[in-house]
Amino acid sequence: MNTTRLSLLERVRDLDDASGWAQFDKLYRPLLMLYARRRGLSPADAEEIAQECLEVLVAKIQGFERRLSFRAWLHRIVDHKVNQHLARQRRALSLGPEWLEEAPATEPSPAQIWEQQWDRTHLFYCLAALRSDFAPHTLQAFELYVLQGLPVAEIARLLGMTPNQIYVAKSRVMRRLREAYRRLIDKLYGASR
Amino acid sequence: MSKSSSHPARGTLAAYEAGALSDTQAGTIDEHLRECGLCRDVLEGIRARDTEVQALRRAFEESWREWQRAGEVPVALERGAAGVADTSAGGAHGVGDPAALQAVQQPGRPVLFADTVGTAGPFGTLTEATNWLIPDYERVQLCGEGAYGSVWAVRDRVGVHRALKIIDMGRLDATRTGCRESAALETYCRQVGRHPYLIEIFHVGMVGNSLYYTMELADNDLNKAPVSDAFPARYEPLTLATVMHRRRIRPETALEITRRLLRGLIRLHQLDLVHRDIKPANVVIVQRRPKLADIGMITPRSESREVVGTPRYMPPDHVMDKSADTYALGKMLHEMICGREAPVFPALPPELRYGSLRWDLEKVSDVLVRACAAEAGKRYPSAAEMLEDLEACGDQPFHTLFDDAEGGEPARQAPALGGPNRAQVILALLRTVPWVLGFVAFALLLSRLRAWIGSWGIGD
Numbered sequence A: 001m002n003t004t005r006l007s008l009l010e011r012v013r014d015l016d017d018a019s020g021w022a023q024f025d026k027l028y029r030p031l032l033m034l035y036a037r038r039r040g041l042s043p044a045d046a047e048e049i050a051q052e053c054l055e056v057l058v059a060k061i062q063g064f065e066r067r068l069s070f071r072a073w074l075h076r077i078v079d080h081k082v083n084q085h086l087a088r089q090r091r092a093l094s095l096g097p098e099w100l101e102e103a104p105a106t107e108p109s110p111a112q113i114w115e116q117q118w119d120r121t122h123l124f125y126c127l128a129a130l131r132s133d134f135a136p137h138t139l140q141a142f143e144l145y146v147l148q149g150l151p152v153a154e155i156a157r158l159l160g161m162t163p164n165q166i167y168v169a170k171s172r173v174m175r176r177l178r179e180a181y182r183r184l185i186d187k188l189y190g191a192s193r
Numbered sequence B: 001m002s003k004s005s006s007h008p009a010r011g012t013l014a015a016y017e018a019g020a021l022s023d024t025q026a027g028t029i030d031e032h033l034r035e036c037g038l039c040r041d042v043l044e045g046i047r048a049r050d051t052e053v054q055a056l057r058r059a060f061e062e063s064w065r066e067w068q069r070a071g072e073v074p075v076a077l078e079r080g081a082a083g084v085a086d087t088s089a090g091g092a093h094g095v096g097d098p099a100a101l102q103a104v105q106q107p108g109r110p111v112l113f114a115d116t117v118g119t120a121g122p123f124g125t126l127t128e129a130t131n132w133l134i135p136d137y138e139r140v141q142l143c144g145e146g147a148y149g150s151v152w153a154v155r156d157r158v159g160v161h162r163a164l165k166i167i168d169m170g171r172l173d174a175t176r177t178g179c180r181e182s183a184a185l186e187t188y189c190r191q192v193g194r195h196p197y198l199i200e201i202f203h204v205g206m207v208g209n210s211l212y213y214t215m216e217l218a219d220n221d222l223n224k225a226p227v228s229d230a231f232p233a234r235y236e237p238l239t240l241a242t243v244m245h246r247r248r249i250r251p252e253t254a255l256e257i258t259r260r261l262l263r264g265l266i267r268l269h270q271l272d273l274v275h276r277d278i279k280p281a282n283v284v285i286v287q288r289r290p291k292l293a294d295i296g297m298i299t300p301r302s303e304s305r306e307v308v309g310t311p312r313y314m315p316p317d318h319v320m321d322k323s324a325d326t327y328a329l330g331k332m333l334h335e336m337i338c339g340r341e342a343p344v345f346p347a348l349p350p351e352l353r354y355g356s357l358r359w360d361l362e363k364v365s366d367v368l369v370r371a372c373a374a375e376a377g378k379r380y381p382s383a384a385e386m387l388e389d390l391e392a393c394g395d396q397p398f399h400t401l402f403d404d405a406e407g408g409e410p411a412r413q414a415p416a417l418g419g420p421n422r423a424q425v426i427l428a429l430l431r432t433v434p435w436v437l438g439f440v441a442f443a444l445l446l447s448r449l450r451a452w453i454g455s456w457g458i459g460d
Helices: A007-013 A018-038 A043-063 A070-093 A097-102 A110-132 A136-147 A152-159 A163-189 B010-017 B023-035 B037-049 B051-070 B098-104 B172-192 B240-246 B251-270 B322-338 B361-371 B383-391 B422-454
Strands: B138-145 B149-155 B161-168 B201-207 B210-215 B283-286 B289-292
Touching (some): A018 A043, A018 A070, A018 A110, A043 A070, A070 A110, A110 B051, A136 A163, A136 B051, A152 A163, A163 B010, B023 B037, B037 B051, B172 B201, B172 B210, B240 B283, B251 B322, B251 B361, B251 B383, B322 B361, B322 B383
Antiparallel strands (some): B138 B149, B149 B161, B161 B210, B201 B210
């Protein structure tokens, strides 16, 4: 099923929209890097792969067809690059048993890694954007409550807030995060998702 | 509902915890929670079962472990030194226990929002609460906001107006850009120095997590004049983009602008630096002179592999070396002369009406073809070669029109970009001459007529 409305892609394809391109880079570069890292590449190699993928994107984005979702298309590109790299590496390393042992036994499949990193990248992107929407204490309360799981009484002592302020802060940030995530996904890939 | 006998229903508390209640309903529960520990316990239980919260926490925890295993935080999520449990940034607020907070946070762990503690009071939006913390500069007007920061018109202590750019280095997504900009600034300020066609940077500083720097303020787009001591009631920065947006630029003016920008670019290229983001919006008009601005992507040529910039002005092969800068200038020149939607590129269309005798537009077309060639090897290797060829297209060398010594003032006032130039004023004056002559003749005729009628003696 085609899930991409191409709104951001169209902006990027216009080749005239610096902010569209910046957003594109900001969102997908870390995703590509994280994916490459999870597939076992070194930081420098992952950065290289992300760079190469973005170059491919710049070159091919105008020929991108809507038959495929953008998520699948991008995965295909980065997967190809990573596989190529790993194959080169294997040849260069003349794969030995000690190398095999390093790989965890229950390593998720590339597709699973991609799905997970895709979701997290979009999530962290929204999380980062919240910074400009709330007062610092609100975000701090949210972070300690949700992301670090501290007891409410402890957070109250650390931040000098009452427990209900923390709940309110957490609720507001969660609500905004949910909205931001939905908006981002709609904006990028259309409402059909 | 403040009495313990009227606890909100479990479902209502769950909805409250999920942020799904209206403000009025939530406010009522807020009040109730002040006194009711029982309901707070219920809420704790809800947190433990909240799949959304737990998933978020798991994602953050796992990502953190991955970053730890890798020995580093991925670039776009990195906080830099300031982002690691740094509660000192912004000063103490006198609320809570920052020292204990720091102790709770594990060393080296990336903390999303910790550095924001103490910069503003709880609740309300950041923009409402944030004070202007930059010393010595009074903010006058917000001129623009980008993905990574904002640009303000400010007034310094002696009343001079400047442009001030702030980059929030603490933002998760801005660190990469911030570092790049910081490196570019250092290179630019230390190596480039002053040049009439490059924007001048006056001061670079840090406040908390924000990097800021001041530079020349663009002329006012609304009256095409430089900003004087009194800041205008309405101000929009004048850039080449705003000029091009309104009108086609005459080839002569377009070529002059390009030649000047090439001069600026030569300085960069001589130092083996690449600008990488030349486009109309990054050419500001200061004191009626075009200047290359937005130096945030300047980098040594050897480190210019990264594909950054504005796609419209990037060469198709994305080789971002010096030839990419001359490509962008060529593309801009073409747009200035032919408009943005010209069907022919990079050559000039043959049917173009040549409004200039000073320039051989055939030759200019050849320069454009080379500047904007699709392959890096066929483009101008740097700005100097392009300027040389461009100067050969006109019958008057550049330096006889304007004293263009680097760092010096132009001997003649440059034509006001976007405003009426001297030739237009003279033309307008000439157009009034027949009317003035006609009026004088008519007045003369009238006085003769009256004298003639008077000679009949009728009035006596």
